Amino acid sequence: MALLTVEGLNKFYGKNHVLKSITFDIHPGDLIGLVGPNGSGKSTLMRSVLNLEPIKEGTIRLLGEIKKEDTKFFKYLTFLPSENHLYDHLTGRDHMAFIANVHSLDRNCINKVIDKVGIGGYVDQTVKSYSYGMRQRLLIALSILPEPKLIFMDEPFNGLDPTSVIELKQLVRELNQEGITLMISTHNLNILQDLTNDIWFIKDGALNKSYQKESLVYLIEIDESDVEYVKTEIAGSNIDINEDKNTLIIKDKSQLNNYLQVLIRKNINIKSVNENRTSLEQTYKEIYEIS
Numbered sequence: 001m002a003l004l005t006v007e008g009l010n011k012f013y014g015k016n017h018v019l020k021s022i023t024f025d026i027h028p029g030d031l032i033g034l035v036g037p038n039g040s041g042k043s044t045l046m047r048s049v050l051n052l053e054p055i056k057e058g059t060i061r062l063l064g065e066i067k068k069e070d071t072k073f074f075k076y077l078t079f080l081p082s083e084n085h086l087y088d089h090l091t092g093r094d095h096m097a098f099i100a101n102v103h104s105l106d107r108n109c110i111n112k113v114i115d116k117v118g119i120g121g122y123v124d125q126t127v128k129s130y131s132y133g134m135r136q137r138l139l140i141a142l143s144i145l146p147e148p149k150l151i152f153m154d155e156p157f158n159g160l161d162p163t164s165v166i167e168l169k170q171l172v173r174e175l176n177q178e179g180i181t182l183m184i185s186t187h188n189l190n191i192l193q194d195l196t197n198d199i200w201f202i203k204d205g206a207l208n209k210s211y212q213k214e215s216l217v218y219l220i221e222i223d224e225s226d227v228e229y230v231k232t233e234i235a236g237s238n239i240d241i242n243e244d245k246n247t248l249i250i251k252d253k254s255q256l257n258n259y260l261q262v263l264i265r266k267n268i269n270i271k272s273v274n275e276n277r278t279s280l281e282q283t284y285k286e287i288y289e290i291s
C-alpha cells in the first residue's frame with residue numbers, strides 16, 4: 001500500500017495556477033528527489049500536501065486513511081522547511097521538548113535523537129548562538145523526533161559547508177535504511193544523483209515522474225548523406241536524431257537490434273555504435289530545454 005497518496009492537487013495563488021492536477025503515490029522506503037527551477041512550485045507542493053497552504057482541489061491521504069486534517073498526520077509526516085522557524089531565545093532542547101509534548105513522546109527519545117544528529121555539544125545553548133548549519137541540524141532533529149514514516153525536506157542542503165553536506169547525506173541514508181521514507185527538494189543535482197532513488201521534476205506546474213536520473217542510450221553514427229533518408233523513412237517515436245553529429249539516439253535497448261537490422265537492410269552505412277550514459281544534468285537540460 002502507498003504511504004502517501006495525492007490525487008488531483010490544484011493550487012492557485014490568485015490567477016497563478018502553481019500546481020496543476022498533481023497526482024502521485026509515495027511508497028514505503030522511497031527516497032525521492034524533487035527538482036525544478038526557482039518558482040516552479042516545489043515548496044508549494046510540499047506545503048500544500050502538509051496543509052500549510054489551502055488548496056482548491058485535491059485529495060491527500062497518508063497510509064490510505066489518515067487525512068491531512070487529522071493530528072496524527074503530522075506525527076507520521078514531518079517537514080523540514082526551507083526557512084528557519086526557530087525561536088532564538090529558546091535552546092535546542094526546549095524546541096525538542098515542545099515537539100515531544102505535542103506528540104506525547106517519551107522524553108528518552110530526545111537524547112537518542114540528540115546523539116543521532118550530533119547536536120549534543122550545543123543543544124543546551126539558546127538558538128541565537130547557532131550557526132546556519134547548527135540550526136539545520138536542530139531542524140533535522142525536530143523532524144525525526146516523532147519517529148515519522150515520511151519526511152519532506154525542503155532544500156535541506158542550502159548553506160551547508162561540504163563537511164555538513166557529507167554528514168547530512170550520510171544521515172539521510174541511515175534514516176532511509178532504518179525505514180523512513182523521504183522526499184527532498186534541492187537545486188544540487190550532484191547530491192540528488194548520489195543520494196536518491198527516484199527524481200521527480202516540476203515543470204509548468206506539472207509533475208514529471210517518468211525520467212530516469214541516469215539512463216543508457218545507444219548512439220548509431222551514420223553517413224551525413226543518409227541522415228535525411230533515415231529521418232523521413234525509418235525513424236519512429238523510439239528514435240531521436242542528432243543531425244549535427246549524424247547520430248541516431250535509441251533510448252530503448254530492446255529496439256536497438258531492430259533498428260540496426262533495418263539500417264543494414266536499407267544499405268545505410270553504420271560508422272559506429274556506442275553506449276552512452278546520460279547524466280542528471282543532461283536530463284535536466286532536456287526537460288527545461290536548456291541548450
Ligand SMILES: Nc1ncnc2c1ncn2[C@@H]1O[C@H](COP(=O)(O)OP(=O)(O)OP(=O)(O)O)[C@@H](O)[C@H]1O
Nearest residue numbers: 013014016018036037038039040041042043044045
Ligand atoms: N505566498 C505566496 N503568495 C503568492 N504567490 C506565491 C506564494 N508563495 C509562492 N508563490 C508563487 O508560487 C510559485 C511557486 O513558488 P515556490 O516557492 O513553491 O517555488 P519553488 O520551486 O519552491 O522555488 P525556489 O526554488 O525558488 O524555492 C511562484 O510563482 C511563487 O511566486
